Amino acid sequence: MAGVSVGEGDENPVPINVTPLIDIIFCLCVFFMISFKFKQIEGKFESWLPKGKGVGGVGVDSSILEEVRVAMFWDADNQRTIRQMRNRKVESDEELGTLIKEAHDDWVRMNKPETPVTIDADAKVPWNDIIIVMNLCKRNQIDKIEFALGAPPPAGGGK
């Protein structure tokens, strides 16, 4: 391709040699093609901390537990998470979603629609399992989700 030029001929007396231009564009194209990758679409759950009670390390008054609590324990032997609600182990996501919705609806009927869903999880629980519970809450139009601090006591094979 060396020596190829544009504008040769009688109508243009000043030919332009485009070979270096093409070489450079080829190199740039190869560079960007190799470094190009299709990115997964990402999103977010907004989880702003409560200004009045959480920020600054002020404790939460938990004398009256008006909440829907989902307990999660890490079963190290079986490498899986045990989810518990109302003293009952829940296996499937659909069942957990239904239980959360029913419990929240009970509070709504008692004129307390702001009652949060509290995720009380062991520190070893994989983040994916927490996101699944958050997703179930959002799917059931429950926006108020709280994270309990500290790990709950182990129960039912959890470690």
Add this chain to the structure above:
Amino acid sequence: MARRKAPQIKEDLTCNLIPMVDIMFLLLLFFILGADMSQREQAELVLPTASEIKENDPFKGKDATTTVNIQHRPKSQNFDCPVNSQGGFCRETEHWLFLIRGLEFTHATIKDQLKIEADESMEPDIDPQAGVKLSARKVIIRADKAAPYGDIQKIIETCSAVSIYKIEVGAAVPPQG
């Protein structure tokens, strides 16, 4: 009868490269615009998927933002975690790293960094609810799907301690179909 001489045709065999240059320019433009230059901010992670998340809008949001990536320490000559290599759930706290703009932090050092970030964007007035000045900085937690929840708890607690209250947790949109 005089024979007429056939007119000579001047052949021009140079190839016209202008369409090729045009197409290559377009390709170049596509790859330049599609190149992801935010990779230092966002580490390469396998995020958990969630169908109910709000998709990121790149044209929205003018808040100062810090992205905290939580990922397993990558395999190297000096380090190998057999549990993680085999796709299991590694629960060793020391094996998980906090990354902010490509810099590694540990449980001991993350608070100092988040304090610096928070102090850079303090709100001018005392918040009436909290009774103290809060930071306007937003923290996005991008944790690997296998990351232990304790690490995310650590970031939330640390944010709370340094007066950051705007927290978002990142997840991926599940593939369609």
